Amino acid sequence: xxxxxxxxxxxxxxxxxxxxxxxxxxxxxxxxxxxxxxxxxxxxxxxxxxxxxxxxxxxxxxxxxxxxxxxxxxxxxxxxxxxxxxxxxxxxxxxxxxxxxxxxxxxxxxxxxxxxxxxxxxxxxxxxxxxxxxxxxxxxxxxxxxxxxxxxxxxxxxxxxxxxxxxxxxxxxxxxxxxxxxxxxxxxxxxxxxxxxxxxxxxxxxxxxxxxxxxxxxxxxxxxxxxxxxxxxxxxxxxxxxxxxxxxxxxxxxxxxxxxxxxxxxxxxxxxxxxxxxxxxxxxxxxxxxxxxxxxxxxxxxxxxxxxxxxxxxxxxxxxxxxxxxxxxxxxxxxxxxxxxxxxxxxxxxxxxxxxxxxxxxxxxxxxxxxxxxxxxxxxxxxxxxxxxxxxxxxxxxxxxxxxxxxxxxxxxxxxxxxxxxxxxxxxxxxxxxxxxxxxxxxxxxxxxxxxxxxxxxxxxxxxxxxxxxxxxxxxxxxxxxxxxxxxxxxxxxxxxxxxxxxxxxxx
Amino acid sequence: xxxxxxxxxxxxxxxxxxxxxxxxxxxxxxxxxxxxxxxxxxxxxxxxxxxxxxxxxxxxxxxxxxxxxxxxxxxxxxxxxxxxxxxxxxxxxxxxxxxxxxxxxxxxxxxxxxxxxxxxxxxxxxxxxxxxxxxxxxxxxxxxxxxxxxxxxxxxxxxxxxxxxxxxxxxxxxxxxxxxxxxxxxxxxxxxxxxxxxxxxxxxxxxxxxxxxxxxxxxxxxxxxxxxxxxxxxxxxxxxxxxxxxxxxxxxxxxxxxxxxxxxxxxxxxxxxxxxxxxxxxxxxxxxxxxxxxxxxxxxxxxxxxxxxxxxxxxxxxxxxxxxxxxxxxxxxxxxxxxxxxxxxxxxxxxxxxxxxxxxxxxxxxxxxxxxxxxxxxxxxxxxxxxxxxxxxxxxxxxxxxxxxxxxxxxxxxxxxxxxxxxxxxxxxxxxxxxxxxxxxxxxxxxxxxxxxxxxxxxxxxxxxxxxxxxxxxxxxxxxxxxxxxxxxx
Numbered sequence: 001x002x003x004x005x006x007x008x009x010x011x012x013x014x015x016x017x018x019x020x021x022x023x024x025x026x027x028x029x030x031x032x033x034x035x036x037x038x039x040x041x042x043x044x045x046x047x048x049x050x051x052x053x054x055x056x057x058x059x060x061x062x063x064x065x066x067x068x069x070x071x072x073x074x075x076x077x078x079x080x081x082x083x084x085x086x087x088x089x090x091x092x093x094x095x096x097x098x099x100x101x102x103x104x105x106x107x108x109x110x111x112x113x114x115x116x117x118x119x120x121x122x123x124x125x126x127x128x129x130x131x132x133x134x135x136x137x138x139x140x141x142x143x144x145x146x147x148x149x150x151x152x153x154x155x156x157x158x159x160x161x162x163x164x165x166x167x168x169x170x171x172x173x174x175x176x177x178x179x180x181x182x183x184x185x186x187x188x189x190x191x192x193x194x195x196x197x198x199x200x201x202x203x204x205x206x207x208x209x210x211x212x213x214x215x216x217x218x219x220x221x222x223x224x225x226x227x228x229x230x231x232x233x234x235x236x237x238x239x240x241x242x243x244x245x246x247x248x249x250x251x252x253x254x255x256x257x258x259x260x261x262x263x264x265x266x267x268x269x270x271x272x273x274x275x276x277x278x279x280x281x282x283x284x285x286x287x288x289x290x291x292x293x294x295x296x297x298x299x300x301x302x303x304x305x306x307x308x309x310x311x312x313x314x315x316x317x318x319x320x321x322x323x324x325x326x327x328x329x330x331x332x333x334x335x336x337x338x339x340x341x342x343x344x345x346x347x348x349x350x351x352x353x354x355x356x357x358x359x360x361x362x363x364x365x366x367x368x369x370x371x372x373x374x375x376x377x378x379x380x381x382x383x384x385x386x387x388x389x390x391x392x393x394x395x396x397x398x399x400x401x402x403x404x405x406x407x408x409x410x411x412x413x414x415x416x417x418x419x420x421x422x423x424x425x426x427x428x429x430x431x432x433x434x435x436x437x438x439x440x441x442x443x444x445x446x447x448x449x450x451x452x453x454x455x456x457x458x459x460x461x462x463x464x465x466x467x468x469x470x471x472x473x474x475x476x477x478x479x480x481x482x483x484x485x486x487x488x489x490x491x492x493x494x495x496x497x498x499x500x501x502x503x504x505x506x507x508x
Numbered sequence: 509x510x511x512x513x514x515x516x517x518x519x520x521x522x523x524x525x526x527x528x529x530x531x532x533x534x535x536x537x538x539x540x541x542x543x544x545x546x547x548x549x550x551x552x553x554x555x556x557x558x559x560x561x562x563x564x565x566x567x568x569x570x571x572x573x574x575x576x577x578x579x580x581x582x583x584x585x586x587x588x589x590x591x592x593x594x595x596x597x598x599x600x601x602x603x604x605x606x607x608x609x610x611x612x613x614x615x616x617x618x619x620x621x622x623x624x625x626x627x628x629x630x631x632x633x634x635x636x637x638x639x640x641x642x643x644x645x646x647x648x649x650x651x652x653x654x655x656x657x658x659x660x661x662x663x664x665x666x667x668x669x670x671x672x673x674x675x676x677x678x679x680x681x682x683x684x685x686x687x688x689x690x691x692x693x694x695x696x697x698x699x700x701x702x703x704x705x706x707x708x709x710x711x712x713x714x715x716x717x718x719x720x721x722x723x724x725x726x727x728x729x730x731x732x733x734x735x736x737x738x739x740x741x742x743x744x745x746x747x748x749x750x751x752x753x754x755x756x757x758x759x760x761x762x763x764x765x766x767x768x769x770x771x772x773x774x775x776x777x778x779x780x781x782x783x784x785x786x787x788x789x790x791x792x793x794x795x796x797x798x799x800x801x802x803x804x805x806x807x808x809x810x811x812x813x814x815x816x817x818x819x820x821x822x823x824x825x826x827x828x829x830x831x832x833x834x835x836x837x838x839x840x841x842x843x844x845x846x847x848x849x850x851x852x853x854x855x856x857x858x859x860x861x862x863x864x865x866x867x868x869x870x871x872x873x874x875x876x877x878x879x880x881x882x883x884x885x886x887x888x889x890x891x892x893x894x895x896x897x898x899x900x901x902x903x904x905x906x907x908x909x910x911x912x913x914x915x916x917x918x919x920x921x922x923x924x925x926x927x928x929x930x931x932x933x934x935x936x937x938x939x940x941x942x943x944x945x946x947x948x949x950x951x952x953x954x955x956x957x958x959x960x961x962x963x964x965x966x967x968x969x970x971x972x973x974x975x976x977x978x979x980x981x982x983x984x985x986x987x988x989x990x991x992x993x994x995x996x997x998x
Contacts, residue, residue, distance in 0.1 A: 061609065067836075308716035
């Protein structure tokens with residue numbers, strides 16, 4: 001028994017380990033997020049960054065690595081990186097430089113990637129996130145650094161198994177990427193997802209990136225391991241880097257899977273962080289599992305050294321101040337504004353803010369116009385967002401201006417329209433791009449005369465004596481049935497007014 | 509006087525005056541190349557459109573249109589500099605079939621000055637070497653003694669000017685690659701301040717050291733070329749906005765009161781006796797011209813070669829990674845990607861290049877980086893500091909360009925280290941980024957040229973060129989032509 005312990009690199013399942021529950025383990029997660037910056041041209045040349053153009057049409061001597069061609073930094077990319085750093089509470093480097101990361105790959109034309117090694121443009125910062133499972137509780141995730149680098153090209157391998165040549169598209173080569181690296185502060189898959197959602201929202205708000213994940217404009221690697229209590233001490237499982245996650249769902253699911261896998265592996269062989277090298281794994285969406293890609297982390301020596309073709313960049317205090325001054329309100333502040341000034345509850349505020357700057361602006365204008373933020377929130381949060389989703393439009397494309405929408409809400413607030421008729425009017429307005437008044441006319445909505453309403457109620461009471469008895473017996477809900485019948489007879493009848501009148505007449 | 513005896517500035521004057529047609533001028537040099545280059549091998553390729561361009565310039569002149577300041581002047585360009593549509597090989601099998609789709613900035617500038625590129629000159633592969641023996645296209649021969657090397661890596665440019673196969677040429681200098689061949693071939697060669705001439709389009713050897721410069725018979729011709737090729741280029745991030753003072757206008761200002769430093773510890777055992785004598789003679793000439801000679805110290809210069817042979821290979825190992833068989837290069841097939849890489853780079857590069865790639869890759873590897881690259885970078889800063897201190901006391905620093913005159917072909921083939929050590933006087937200027945010029949100051953007993961190096965403050969090329977020009981006003985070494993079939997006819 002002792003012999004086998006000494007000779008074997010892994011320990012056979014022990015009762016100690018088997019006694020530990022998965023829920024006792026703490027999941028340690030750090031993320032590396034690659035964000036494509038929203039620049040018109042590439043990081044070191046003037047080529048367009050437009051997605052989806054004909055292969056190799058967006059290239060020049062610089063980004064194809066022709067002999068003698070030289071890089072020149074894109075100032076816009078620097079500015080967007082500084083802006084992101086400020087939004088993530090990072091310290092901004094006063095001097096930042098470029099390093100070459102050397103490795104051979106066919107879609108890397110120079111044989112090295114221009115990146116930043118020891119002087120990244122953004123230093124330590126943090127991002128506060130709220131996890132849906134624990135509303136109201138903020139978690140601070142520390143940012144280690146964010147550095148600027150150029151993207152590689154795209155290799156298209158023959159998957160027909162006919163052994164055809166691989167193809168290379170260099171359109172993406174040289175596109176500016178900001179790599180944001182967190183500290184291992186994330187503890188659950190849901191937190192990882194929440195971090196990414198908040199990050200994406202911020203990047204959208206500050207116009208740094210559209211974060212289009214289908215186009216690969218936001219990609220993520222997750223470093224995952226477990227801290228497991230064992231007796232009076234704690235062990236850590238070997239760190240695994242899950243590469244190239246391109247959806248929130250794959251981030252969440254791969255981490256969940258990986259944590260479970262590591263726990264089971266540890267229970268089985270007992271290997272800890274000191275026994276095994278860092279592993280690189282990929283997420284197989286089809287199998288819903290992570291799969292081994294590379295065992296030994298130290299097989300990659302990138303031989304970083306300062307790129308002699310580029311000079312160090314000095315960032316002046318005044319430049320940082322200028323960018324800071326131009327920075328728009330961030331989601332956190334906006335949520336606070338919606339809660340404090342507009343008296344929305346935190347969930348509603350978060351829902352509005354999560355829709356982006358345009359929806360927040362739309363909401364504020366309508367809420368200010370109708371002086372009732374609760375109604376504005378109900379109508380925008382439900383009707384407008386539903387319509388946008390159905391028509392696959394952005395708020396900027398929505399046919400009704402905030403002013404037109406305010407007009408409608410004012411009619412609801414003053415009782416001219418009830419909720420149901422109000423919604424009919426809204427649909428009519430959207431469909432024909434017309435004002436509330438025009439929609440009301442087209443729908444033939446007009447106020448109902450008091451006497452007309454009285455005779456309608458009398459008729460209902462006569463014809464529905466059983467219901468009336470139920471109401472008299474204390475079943476208040478039964479009145480809804482009568483209101484429904486009333487509206488079938490006259491759709492313009494205001495349900496509130498009918499209810500009041502019926503109650504009065506029945507109780508008499 | 510025949511064209512081969514005329515300086516470029518005189519040729520340009522004659523062209524402008526209508527005494528000489530550009531077509532005749534170009535044809536004259538093409539004929540000389542045709543006659544003599546089989547023996548010298550200065551050229552890798554000859555322009556097929558040079559005569560056409562000359563014709564166009566003659567037409568424009570005839571029509572009274574304005575032409576550029578070098579209109580009709582033939583010029584040879586080192587083959588490591590991209591000329592659109594003209595094969596550009598960097599002396600390597602790897603780029604044997606490479607034709608760049610773009611012009612280097614200096615080529616663009618020469619073309620807009622209406623100079624006529626007549627051909628691309630031979631060089632050590634990727635500018636790695638001091639003899640032009642490391643060329644895939646065979647060695648270039650020294651026009652003074654064809655069994656000797658012309659120096660390198662810009663050996664083709666030096667040899668073609670020395671034999672007047674072209675009136676002037678462009679070279680590049682990473683550790684002495686303009687000055688050393690200029691010295692071996694008895695011509696004038698200027699390595700400008702780092703950042704004063706754009707590197708855009710220069711096939712990189714070691715980016716922080718590489719600099720393009722003129723290789724000419726006289727300092728005045730170099731000044732003329734500098735007035736065209738120097739200046740800020742937005743396409744080269746290391747290009748400087750600091751303007752070089754006009755090199756041409758100050759040439760005739762006498763040297764009275766100029767302070768020239770001599771670093772005595774450079775005159776040591778490794779220095780050939782004949783070279784030392786000629787340098788001392790030249791020093792006396794500068795004294796007669798009014799210069800004040802002062803002793804100076806460059807305490808860290810003894811570490812320059814060591815630092816250079818770490819930094820240059822490190823940068824080269826990365827710069828040459830792009831030659832991988834995937835795009836424009838030679839490709840040797842393989843069963844898989846890695847085998848294709850191995851075969852391509854194994855067969856496409858020559859031994860010297862492979863040796864330096866290995867040196868650089870090793871020195872940049874994790875665990876060695878601090879001991880080599882970082883240490884060498886520190887030495888580099890100290891060498892620069894030495895110069896900053898020295899230039900507080902003197903305006904120029906004088907010394908030999910090379911320890912010996914041109915050596916024989918194959919002489920150092922078995923001993924690369926000896927060849928590396930011969931760069932002892934030239935590499936410091938590259939490490940410090942300062943300008944330096946080599947001018948012919950005499951001949952050895954067996955008739956080989958000897959060169960003197962002047963180094964100056966950053967962006968003070970004008971002082972270097974002025975000193976060289978004043979020296980050439982009172983000496984004839986730059987006008988001496990080899991007693992060979994290509995001797996200039998006067």
